[in-house]
Amino acid sequence: MARAFTPKVLTANRLLEGDVIYYSANGDWVTSHDDALYLTDEVQANELLAACSKLSEYLVGAYLANAALEDGKPVPTHFREEFRTRGPSNYHHGKQAEV
């Protein structure tokens, strides 16, 4: 039996600013994990990731990160991804301070 697919979000960094971004349900790139498109279909996820190679003028380092649904919103399941949604934890700056 095929291994069950762990749901994902598609994430990268913006080329110009370096900011963490997510591919959204509206088909654009956003900074909030809440608005990321929750990918439950492996084929679709891989197709979207492959399409990123054409976006090299906009983003860097695209990959699929594990996620789960909580209150209808995608949330990261690994602490590394959780930090990427907020910014550094040593003091309040970066993304968390800008929201």
Next chain:
Amino acid sequence: MYSYNEFDKDFIQTRVKQFRSQVERRVDGSLTEDEFKPLRLMNGLYLQLHAYMLRVAIPYGTLNSQKMHVLADVADKWDKGYGHFTTRQNIQYNWPKLKDVPDMLQALADVEMHAIQTSGNCIRNVTADHFSGAAKDEIEDPRPTAELLRQWSTDHPEFAFLGRKFKFAVTGSETDRAVIKAHDVGIQVVKNAAGEIGYKVLVGGGLGRTPMIGKVLREFLPREDLLPYSEAIMQVYNALGRRDNKYKARIKITVHENGIEKIQELVEERFIIQREAFAGYDQELFKDIREAFAAPDYLKAPTTAFDEAVNSDPIFRSFADTNLFEHRNPDYAIVSISIKKHGQTPGDATSEQMRVMADLAKEYAHDELRISHEQNVILPHVHKSHIPAIHAKLREHGLATANIGLISDIIACPGMDYCALATARSIPIAQQIATRFDELKLEHEIGELKIKISGCINACGHHHVGHIGILGLDKAGVESYQITLGGDGSENAAIGERAGPGFSYTEIVPAIERLVGAYLEVRTSADETFLETYRRLGSAPFKAALYPETRVAAE
């Protein structure tokens, strides 16, 4: 202070122009990321977890007030108003935007600073003792030697694509403050029986995945043979070093796999040939470099103001006890400025703090500053009469913490708060340990104790050579911290021993507290340091404190 010659100035200015055009081509799409990445890395620009990071070299950790001011200006203008000083005597900016980086590099190049040799498989920025030229126990200032190595290695065509990065460190004293035994090549200035000055050369040290202590390659190398001998080492490494597996590519593995005798033999063979190629020009150059590193014009004045402050002000006395070191001139002291106030990020300085330190250096310290691999800032030449005024100014800016060498003077790498390679966070652990022991008001009682924390196996936080080392790992999706005991980064270098199973993020600080509590109980007196106690008793009492449940089970 040493100033670049025309060749170096042109070289770094040209580099900025080249990089500007590379960034433009990346942005307009003519370069792909795969093409651009090696180019940006050659200019110190990394992509980290939340943003780009620009790593700027501070060769042998030496800078003057003008350079420090520019570092502050860069932080304000193009970053978030602070910078992070690293264990490589570099500064890292955590939030640059790609399009701004050429302007940042231009501002730096205008004061002879750059990001060259801070990344990639080349000979990296040469590091040195942060007390160079000032320490009382020094045979000679190691920085001219470090600068000679820098000039030789910068853009050396033969060594631009090594199997892996390559790090040189130099010390001028027997007391090793530059961790030379944990570098690919460690160089120690020594004197032979005839009173001639030369170098002891060590090879194959390094931390990371496979930590190794460097081995002696040559007990005494005559001064004039340094470059041909170094070139011979690099050639042997280039030929013999593995390129099939990046984890086995550092020279420590080459030495380990081939044996030091074989490496010695090959280096000596190559050296005979290389020596012919050096006609003595390098030694002419070395003379000029040395002149640029001449000692400052020492002030002759009474030191009574210092003695009075020590006697009348307990806060100043505590600062004098921990943050001052003996200078070769008895009227002077070396002042260490801790950028590790309890609860702060080790190694971070705000732009305002950088300016304060720059201005103090200019006014009172012959315009010299140093960055230590322990992530502090040093004023190497201070007449004692000026120290009370310096201390007062430092206090106003959160820079007067009297904790050098104590439990809160922690080395911590950026870890998962910034670093893309991290497996766990390291900075918050350092912040919590410092805060906790400050609350307990125990740190002066504990005395010398070096805690070093890395956020992954790459060991940028030198955890293997911490008296207590902490390594952050990802254990099945949870941060887990492994403790090592008895490491030492000094001339008696040793790799710490793993204490046992790791601790979770919430367990690690209490574990450290138990460990230190055990030390206080078993030490013979306040004079026996943690490391001495560990060496006397071994790990048993410390393991018992770390893992009380195992002890119960065994009983």
